[in-house]
Amino acid sequence: MSGQRAAAEPYTTRFQTDVRAVDGREVWLEETYFYAESGGQPADRGTIGGVEVEDVRVENGDPVHVLAEEPSFRTGRQVLCSVDWSFRMYCMRAHTASHVLYGAGRRLLEDLGYGGFDIGERKVRVDLETDTEVDDGTLVDLERLINRAIWESRPVSWEEIPLAEAREREEIAFNDATEEEAFTGGRLRIVTVGGPDDNGDATSSEPWDVAACGGTHVRNTREIGSVSVLGRSNPGEGLARVEFAVGPRAIERAATEKRTTLAARAALETAIEDVPAELERVVEERDALAVEVGQLRRELIETQLTSADPIDRDGEEWLLKELEDVSADDASDVARERAGELADVVALVGSGDAPFVVVGSAGSRSAADVVDDLTDEFGGGGGGSDRFAQAGGLDATSEAVVDWLA
Secondary structure: OOOOHHHHOOOOOEEEEEEEEEEOOEEEEOOOOOOOOEOOEOOOOEEEOOEEEEEEEEEOOEEEEEEOOOOOOOOOOEEEEEEOHHHHHHHHHHHHHHHHHHHHHHHHOOOOEEEEEEEOOOOEEEEEEOOOOOOHHHHHHHHHHHHHHHHOOOEEEEEEEEHHHHHHOOOEEOOOOOOHHHEEOOEEEEEEEOOOOOOOOOOOOOOOEEEEOOOOOOOEHHHOOOEEEEEEEOOOOOEEEEEEEEOHHHHHHHHHHHHHHHHHHHHHOOOHHHHHHHHHHHHHHHHHHHHHHHHHHHHHHHHHHOOOOOEEEOOEEEEEEEEOOOOHHHHHHHHHHHEOOOEOEEEEEEOOOOOOEEEEEOOOOOHHHHHHHHHHHHOOEEEEOOOEEEEEOOOOOHHHHHHHHO
16 A cells, blocks of 8 residues: 555544554554655644654654653553544645645646645645746636535545556646655555536536645545635745635635625725726726825925025035925935035925934035934934935934034
């Protein structure tokens, strides 16, 4: 038998067996249905002889059970073993869902390859090798196809075939580096998410997905339950990482998305199907207003500058002005652009007890040097270049800063 006994008989969670060896907290059994961590699937939880199982791993082809404490039983004793059914079923659902996701990817993405997966406590990630861009629309389509395949109650089965045969079958997805557990003695364990069963309503009898895998799976996609695609990322060139949730977190995510959609519908006073178009319109209006407000803020600064007269400082013209109700970003734009037009150096000071200062220079005086002198005098921080610099957090009033600059 290739792979682990737990993968071949995933619904077995209580069994009795003899203890083959004990070394501290490590235990070897004559036979075991505990799944050892492999290929992105975590180890089973449970108890052996009433002692909690902390980890299960394979060493030299042999499962080693690591207990939370040294057991009282010894070699040769028979023990009752219990696999945590809740966690086992979670892993079975999550693992099978990853196959269903890959099958959906086959129908949406070009040049698809399998890059690996990982089952976490709250989410599952699947790495897809593809050059196709996976955007928000793709995520929606993936989730729709996944849940459709679950609704269709497609049977899930596993078998062993010769490795040479597997390599000739293009429909089998496998990655030698990530599915080592599926290879044994020249044979390969494959998992098939097939056509619909007698009660299914799928339009095609073609398998949804066929892949090399050594993990545990449910017998039918309907056992997976709700799946919610959470997001995507790009862990490397040519890779698309898709994250999803099954079970309670998937249900909560769906509820959050529904709540958000209904809130958007109410705020926009439109039908749900019209929310995207209405949001696009609102964003366009917001952007146009932002441009208009920016122009008005710029005009406000320019208006305040009309009351300022340049002064001579060390042979250069300086324009100093305390500004009211303006931001440092807006003042920065004016200082950059107007230095050399209104004066050699334009220094603008934001009003208040903790003022900001922006300095634009088109003369021989470095704007960065001005800011350095300011922060030496009044504290705070800042910096910049010869042409432009700014400072903030000064321990002085704006009037004091203007007087010092003058």
